[in-house]
Each structure stands twice: as structure tokens, then as C-alpha cells.
Amino acid sequence: MASGNVLSSRLRERVDAVLLLAGWRRLALAVLAGALAAAALPPVDAFPVYALSFPVLVLLLDSVYGEGRRLLLxxxxxxxxxxxxxxxxxVAGLWWLGAAFIAGGDQFLWLMPLGVLxxxxxxxxxxxxxxxxxxxxxxxxxTRILLLAAGLGAAEWLRGTLFTGFPWNGFGQxxxxxxxxxxxxxxxxxxxxxPVLVAIFAAPVLLVSGGGLAARFLLSGLAAVALVGIALFGAVRLDPVGGTRVDFERLPLVSGVKIRIMQPNIPQDARLALPDGDxxxxxxxxxSDRAKGAHAAGIADVTHLxxxxxxxxxxxERNPRAIEAIRRFLSAGTVLVTGAVRAEATGDDSRPIRFFNALQVLDRTGIVAGYDKVHLVPFGEFLPAEGLLRRLGLREFVRExxxxxxxAGRRALAVPGLPGVTPLICYEVIFPAEIAGDTGDGPFINVTNDAWFGYTFGPFQHVAQARLRAIEFGRPLIRAANSGISAVFDPYGRTIAQLxxxxxxVLDAPLPASLSGTVQRRLSGFGFATVMILLAVLGLSGRKWR
Structure with missing residues (x-):
């Protein structure tokens, strides 16, 4: 009992020390708490660190609130x-963006501090x-912890929406x-x-700070129950199909489809040097024709490359020799889905041709379908406020x-032999709200080039977000990445195959069938709105309840 009292006393002293912080010391602790929270993200995946970071954030807000200063201050x-x-x-979660400034060439090195800091x-x-x-x-x-969750939830929604949006490394990831x-x-x-995770992992602070004893233990207990409930829901959902590991005997597959993903692993500096096309x-x-096994016949075994x-x-599309070579290479039953640059005449002398980052489908007759990327990467694929920034000497990374x-708009991609495909080029896969209106009932096909970021956290974070799209919408996801990580995920986010x-x-895999639908797909947006309203109402009602 004595040792327990000593531990409690020491913990109380540390809480009081945080509450007394001000000025640069308070700011420094906030920075450290944020850096620690980034360890919850892939590839570290240490989500329990949230139980340290978010309680510190609550205490820092308590210290601001407890100073009794005028509201504006x-x-x-x-x-x-x-x-x-x-x-x-x-900084801790996106430091790897600096690699793109190295891969982009010497002219971008001076911009690295802008990207990293x-x-x-x-x-x-x-x-x-x-x-x-x-x-x-x-x-x-x-219930003030619910207000923290609501505030950060609103901030994350704005970050994913304003200025074309950048929802990378949201707390839920x-x-x-x-x-x-x-x-x-x-x-x-x-x-x-x-915001649900913010509320759950901020709850431990209630054991040492704020409100009556019964209420503090009640909310802390509810947070623990919510986390256990999330895990139980996952177990119940996955148990009929074999749990977290894929059981092919219980996994419905699309009949007659054999996927092959080609991962060439071309370094970005070699790509920028424009190697010989032939x-x-x-x-x-x-x-692509590599035999993967003693009885494999290479491309002849593949329906979709x-x-x-x-x-x-x-x-x-402007290189007949290349199209002809692809036509001769493909077997009679094979369809190629590939990333490509598409060009279109504009009739404008100042810019006679405009280019699109595209996904194109080819068979032995040539190009049969295509999709142009809708959500471009700012500064990477286009320059915001182009006139002004070009005068300042800035250029996009795709400078050639x-x-x-x-x-013109998001639309399905017609791929012979596949159910309705939703094309996602590069980081289009990180925007679930933009996919929500899609009516496709087949796989997501996500093509990307993460060679810009080398062997850093970036590619691991990117593929993890792709996995979440498969789970959210109950549809398999096929991901072809130049340098990796290429993968096929089933509708539960389980890995069918991965490079x-x-x-x-090359990676060979069957194609899992889509689910009939998920709640998130049917009611997209309502889940977020419901959670945010509950957090705000319950958080504010605690003022009177207290």
C-alpha cells in the first residue's frame, strides 16, 4: 500500500509539473508529444503511444485553461x-518527403527545408x-477529453479537404x-x-486529473470497453473467413482471373534521365514473362497484367512502335493495365499540348480504355498559383x-474480364470521400511510383492507406508500385500477395470477390458526422454534468 501511495504521489507531482508549464517549455512538451504520437503510424505501428501523447495534450490544455487569462489570450x-x-x-511522420527533393535533382535541393520543416x-x-x-x-x-477529440477531428477533416486536401497520416491510420x-x-x-482514438487514448488522463472520482473512472472504463469492443468486432467480422490470415478455401474468388503485377524497381534518378524507351x-x-514456378508459363498463364x-x-498512345510491341507481347487472353502519360492538343499557341497522368488498358487490338488522374499532387504534378510561383523560380517536380x-472527372475503368474497376493513380487512394460515390463492384486498381521516396517510411504509409480503402469499401485492391510495395488485398484488408x-x-495472385457492401460504403460521411456530433454534444454537456 505504501509503495502504491508513493507511485501515486510521484505521478501527481508529474501532472502538476505539466500543469505549471508555460511559454517555451509548454511548447517544447507539445512538440515532443506530437513526435511521439507519430510512432503510432506505419511502419512503426506502436499505437499505444497515443495513451501518452493525448493525455499530455489534455494536461497542456488544462494548463492554458487554468491560467484564467482573457479568452483571446x-x-x-x-x-x-x-x-x-x-x-x-x-516532422516525425513526414520527414521522408525530403527524399523527393534529392531524387528530383540538384535544382530542388535548396527546397528541402521547405518540405521537411x-x-x-x-x-x-x-x-x-x-x-x-x-x-x-x-x-x-x-468529458473535456471529448472536446479535444472533436476539435482534432474537425481539424483533420479540414486538412483533408482544404486546398485540394492532404489527409496523409490521419490519427485513424x-x-x-x-x-x-x-x-x-x-x-x-x-x-x-x-477522433474516436483521440477520445479513447486521452482517457487515461482522467485517472489523475479532473472531475469527480466516479465520473473519471466511469469514462476511463468506457474508453477501455470501446477499445475492446473494436477488437471484438474485428474478430467477429473476420472469423467466418478464416481470421487475420487468408484462408483460400473460405475466400470467394472471381472465377478465371489471374493477376500479375510487374514491379520494375527503376530508381527515380534513372527515370529522370529518360532511358532508351525500346x-x-x-x-x-x-x-513480365518471368516464370514463377516449375510449371509456370509466364505471361501465358496471366489474364490481367x-x-x-x-x-x-x-x-x-503517340508511339505506334511501342503499342505494336505490346500487342505482340500479350497473349490472346491477356489484358495489360498500365500507367502512362497521355497527350492532347489544345489549339492554344501558348500551350499547344496538355498532358494527363493516365491509366490505360491494352489488349492485342491496342488501347481499349483509359482514365485520366483527377486529383493531382500539388507541386509534384501541378503548380498552385502557377503564374506567381513560376516568377519566383519554382517548378513542379514533373518538369519535363x-x-x-x-x-475531367472520376469514372470507372472498363477492363475486359474484370467486374467494375475503380482506378486510383498514386495518392488518389488516400481520399476515401472522393471514392465514396463510385458505383464499381469490382477491385480498386492503384498504380503508383514511390521511388521518389526511396527506402523510407513513405511507401509503407502509402500502402497502409490503400489497405484501409479495401476494408472501408469491402472491395479488393490491386496495387502496382514501381519500387514497391506492390500487393493484392482482399475486402478485409488481408494480404493475398505482396512484393x-x-x-x-512479378507478383501473381487470384482476385478476391467484393463484398455486397459495407456500412461505410452505403452511408459514407454519416459515420464521421455522427461521431463528431456525439463528441461535441457529450463534451459540452459535461460542463453542467460536472
């Missing part, structure tokens, strides 16, 4: 805490706004590689999971063709 201090947390979180500083404005919003309704009762826990996104979606195409053919994003140093033009990062190889 208190809001400023709360925003500063939120900014510090966000800055630490995004400048972008996190800007993104941190969103959690700054979220904590200021939470401070508006803050109180000393236990911490469960991406924990399949039992990730199944809940089939009901509420990844956007709603984020030699590159020959290399793709050799790799998938190549990654923009693999050619030429415009495919002067950037891309967005496609590691940084190798050249």
Missing part, C-alpha cells in the same frame, strides 16, 4: 500548443485550430496494419476513427512536360 495559447503538437507530429509548420496550423476550437468549450470535468482493430472502418470510416520496354517484357504509374519515357492537367520494397519481380 487563452485561445492563442491553446492554438500554440496545438501548433507545437502538430509540428512534432508532422516548412510543410509540417503549415500543416500544424490545422491542429492549432483544432485545439483553439476545443478551448472554446473547455472545462475541468472529465494508426490501426491500418492491425487487422482486428482496423475492421471498424468498414462501419465508421477512417476519418471517424481518428530497351526499357524490352526489360518490362522480360520481367498490371504495370505501375507512368513507366514509359514517352507518350504511349510542364506539369499535368487534371482529368517487398526495393526489388524487381
Amino acid at each position: 487563452s485561445l492563442r495559447d491553446a492554438a500554440l500548443v496545438g501548433w507545437g503538437f502538430g509540428f512534432g507530429y508532422f 516548412g510543410l509540417p509548420a503549415v500543416l500544424a496550423l490545422f491542429p492549432a485550430a483544432g485545439l483553439a476550437l476545443a478551448r472554446l468549450g473547455w472545462h475541468a470535468g472529465p 494508426a490501426f491500418a496494419n492491425h487487422l482486428l482493430l482496423a475492421q471498424i472502418v468498414s462501419v465508421i470510416g477512417t476519418e471517424a476513427l481518428g 530497351a526499357l520496354l524490352a526489360r518490362f517484357f522480360t520481367l 498490371i504495370w505501375p504509374e507512368s513507366p514509359f519515357p514517352f507518350v504511349l 512536360i510542364g506539369g499535368f492537367t487534371p482529368g 517487398p520494397l526495393g526489388i524487381a519481380d
Whole structure:
């Protein structure tokens, strides 16, 4: 008993120390808490660190609230805490973006600090706004943790929406590689999971701070029950199909479909050097025809061959020799789905041709279908405020063709032999709200080139977000990545087959059938709205309940 009292006393001392922080010390602790929270994300996947980071954030808001300053000054201090947390979180979670400035060539090296530190500083404005919003309704009762969750949830929604959106590394993505826990996104979606996790993992702070004893233990207990409930839901959902490991005897497959993904692993500096197109195409053919087993016949065994994003140093549809070579290479029953650059005349002398980042389908008759990427990467594929930024000397990374033009609109891709395909080029896969209206009943096909980021956290985070889309919408996902990680996921997010990062190889897999639908697919957006309303109402009602 004495040792328990000593432990409790020491813990109370540390809580009081946080509550007494001010100025740069409070900001420094917020930055450290944010950096620690980033360890919850792939590939570290240590989501229990949230149980340290979010309680610290609650205590830092308590310290702002407890100072009794005028509201505007208190809001400023709360925003500063939120900014510090966000800055630490995004620097620790997005440091790998610096690799793109190296791969992009010497002319981009001077911009590396803007990518590694400048972008996190800007993104941190969103959690700054979220904590200021939470401070508006803050109180000393236990339900204040729900206000933190609501504030950060609103901030994350804005981050994924404003200025074309960048929802990378949302808090809910911490469960991406924990399949039992990730199944809940089939009901509420990844956007709603984020604020739910904030509330759950902020709850331990109630054991040492704020409100009456009964209420504190009640809410802490409810948070623990919610986490256990999420795990139980996942277990119940996965048990009939074999659990977290794929059981092919119980997994429905699309009959007659044999997928092959070609992962060429071409370094980005080699791609930018524009290698000889004929030699590159020959290399793709050799790799794509590789026999994977003693009785395999290479491309003759394949119904659908998938190549990654923009693999050619030429415009495919304007290169008859390349199209003819592909036609001769494909067997009678094989269809190729490949990334490509598409060109279109504009009739404008100032810019006679515009280019599209495209996905094109070919068989032995030539190009039979295509899709142009709609959601382009700012600064990577197009330059926002182009006139102004070009005068300042800035260029997009895809500088050889002067950037891309967005496609006219999202639409299905007609691939012979496959049920309705939803095409997703590169980071289009991280925007669930944009996919929600899609009516396809077949697989997602996601082609990408993550060679920009080398062997860093970036490719692991990207593929984890792709996995979440499969779970949310109950549809298999086929992912072809130039340097990896290429994979096929079933509608539960389980890995059917996968190639590691940084190798050249092919991956063969069957195609799992889609589910009839998920709650998230049918009611997209309602899960997030419901969670946010509940958090805000219950959080504010705690002022009177206290």
C-alpha cells in the first residue's frame, strides 16, 4: 500500500509539473508529444503511444485553461500548443518527403527545408485550430477529453479537404496494419476513427486529473470497453473467413482471373534521365514473362497484367512502335493495365499540348480504355498559383512536360474480364470521400511510383492507406508500385500477395470477390458526422454534468 501511495504521489507531482508549464517549455512538451504520437503510424505501428501523447495534450490544455487569462489570450495559447503538437507530429511522420527533393535533382535541393520543416509548420496550423476550437468549450470535468477529440477531428477533416486536401497520416491510420482493430472502418470510416482514438487514448488522463472520482473512472472504463469492443468486432467480422490470415478455401474468388503485377524497381534518378524507351520496354517484357514456378508459363498463364504509374519515357498512345510491341507481347487472353502519360492538343499557341497522368488498358487490338488522374499532387504534378510561383523560380517536380492537367472527372475503368474497376493513380487512394460515390463492384486498381521516396517510411504509409480503402469499401485492391510495395488485398484488408520494397519481380495472385457492401460504403460521411456530433454534444454537456 505504501509503495502504491508513493507511485501515486510521484505521478501527481508529474501532472502538476505539466500543469505549471508555460511559454517555451509548454511548447517544447507539445512538440515532443506530437513526435511521439507519430510512432503510432506505419511502419512503426506502436499505437499505444497515443495513451501518452493525448493525455499530455489534455494536461497542456488544462494548463492554458487554468491560467484564467482573457479568452483571446487563452485561445492563442491553446492554438500554440496545438501548433507545437502538430509540428512534432508532422516532422516525425513526414520527414521522408525530403527524399523527393534529392531524387528530383540538384535544382530542388535548396527546397528541402521547405518540405521537411516548412510543410509540417503549415500543416500544424490545422491542429492549432483544432485545439483553439476545443478551448472554446473547455472545462475541468472529465468529458473535456471529448472536446479535444472533436476539435482534432474537425481539424483533420479540414486538412483533408482544404486546398485540394492532404489527409496523409490521419490519427485513424494508426490501426491500418492491425487487422482486428482496423475492421471498424468498414462501419465508421477512417476519418471517424481518428477522433474516436483521440477520445479513447486521452482517457487515461482522467485517472489523475479532473472531475469527480466516479465520473473519471466511469469514462476511463468506457474508453477501455470501446477499445475492446473494436477488437471484438474485428474478430467477429473476420472469423467466418478464416481470421487475420487468408484462408483460400473460405475466400470467394472471381472465377478465371489471374493477376500479375510487374514491379520494375527503376530508381527515380534513372527515370529522370529518360532511358532508351525500346530497351526499357524490352526489360518490362522480360520481367513480365518471368516464370514463377516449375510449371509456370509466364505471361501465358496471366489474364490481367498490371504495370505501375507512368513507366514509359514517352507518350504511349503517340508511339505506334511501342503499342505494336505490346500487342505482340500479350497473349490472346491477356489484358495489360498500365500507367502512362497521355497527350492532347489544345489549339492554344501558348500551350499547344496538355498532358494527363493516365491509366490505360491494352489488349492485342491496342488501347481499349483509359482514365485520366483527377486529383493531382500539388507541386509534384501541378503548380498552385502557377503564374506567381513560376516568377519566383519554382517548378513542379514533373518538369519535363510542364506539369499535368487534371482529368475531367472520376469514372470507372472498363477492363475486359474484370467486374467494375475503380482506378486510383498514386495518392488518389488516400481520399476515401472522393471514392465514396463510385458505383464499381469490382477491385480498386492503384498504380503508383514511390521511388521518389526511396527506402523510407513513405511507401509503407502509402500502402497502409490503400489497405484501409479495401476494408472501408469491402472491395479488393490491386496495387502496382514501381519500387514497391506492390500487393493484392482482399475486402478485409488481408494480404493475398505482396512484393517487398526495393526489388524487381512479378507478383501473381487470384482476385478476391467484393463484398455486397459495407456500412461505410452505403452511408459514407454519416459515420464521421455522427461521431463528431456525439463528441461535441457529450463534451459540452459535461460542463453542467460536472
